Each structure stands twice: as structure tokens, then as C-alpha cells.
Amino acid sequence: MQEHVDGNSAEYRLYDEIVKNCLDGDDSLLRTQYKVNFKHQEHGFRQARLDIALPELRVAIRVMGGVHGEPFAMNAHDEIQLELLEWMGWDVIDVWAIERPDLWL
Numbered sequence: 563m564q565e566h567v568d569g570n571s572a573e574y575r576l577y578d579e580i581v582k583n584c585l586d587g588d589d590s591l592l593r594t595q596y597k598v599n600f601k602h603q604e605h606g607f608r609q610a611r612l613d614i615a616l617p618e619l620r621v622a623i624r625v626m627g628g629v630h631g632e633p634f635a636m637n638a639h640d641e642i643q644l645e646l647l648e649w650m651g652w653d654v655i656d657v658w659a660i661e662r663p664d665l666w667l
Contacts, residue, residue, distance in 0.1 A: 571666075571667075572625050572627060572659070572665040572666050573594065573613045573614065573625045575664075575665045575667075576613075576614065576623070576625055576657060576662075576665055577589075577592065577594060577614055580592065580614065580623075591616050591618060591619070592614060592615070592616060593612075593614070593615045593616075593617055594613065594614055594615075595611055595612070595613070596611070596612045596614075596615035596617060596622075597609055597610070597611055597612075598610045598612060598615075598622075598647065598650070598652075600646045600650065602646060602649065605642060605646060608642070608643075608646060610622075610643045610646070610647065612624065613625040619653075620650075620651050620652045620653060621652065621653050621654075621655065622647050622652045622653070622654045622655070623654075623655045623657060624640075624643075624654065624655070624656045624657070625657050625665070626640070626656050626657060626658045626659065627659045627666065644656075
């Protein structure tokens with residue numbers, strides 16, 4: 563099992579749920595706090611740190627707790643990150659606290 567680094571308990575719970583229910587206990591495809599570098603003509607150099615990623619499949623899972631959506635600057639950052647990830651061919655799955663409150667026990 564990959565050791566959880568620099569995340570929060572909601573991320574850990576989701577990570578463990580994915581490993582157990584989707585990957586039959588094999589976490590070799592998953593990465594936590596995975597860094598993706600971007601160089602885009604409009605946005606310049608950016609770096610995203612994905613909560614959970616399947617890099618070989620280009621799947622990003624963002625765990626969106628209560629801070630996301632407010633203030634505006636954070637929301638704008640999330641939207642730019644989404645746009646850039648999709649531009650680079652990533653599929654992005656956002657898991658919102660309001661939809662999965664069980665992760666934020």
C-alpha cells in the first residue's frame with residue numbers, strides 16, 4: 563500500500579475506498595499528491611498537485627472540501643486547473659464534500 567503523504571483524512575478515506583472497491587486492493591496505479599506541470603500560452607507555467615491520480619490513465623481525482631468555491635480566487639484557481647488538465651488530456655473527477663459528507667467525518 564502506498565503511504566499517504568501531505569493529504570487530509572478525506573483524501574485518505576477516498577483513496578482507500580478506491581483501492582478496495584475499484585482496484586481489488588492493488589494500489590500500484592494510484593498516486594497521492596501527484597504533481598503535473600503545465601506550460602500554456604495563455605496561463606504560462608503552472609503546477610497542479612492532484613489529491614489522487616491514476617497517471618498512466620490520465621485520471622485526476624480532486625477532493626473538494628469546504629474551502630472550494632469560496633473565496634473567488636480559490637474557485638478561479640480550481641477552474642483554471644480543470645481547464646488545463648482537460649487541455650492536457652486528463653479526465654477530472656471532482657468529489658465534493660456536499661456530495662460525500664461521509665469522507666469528512
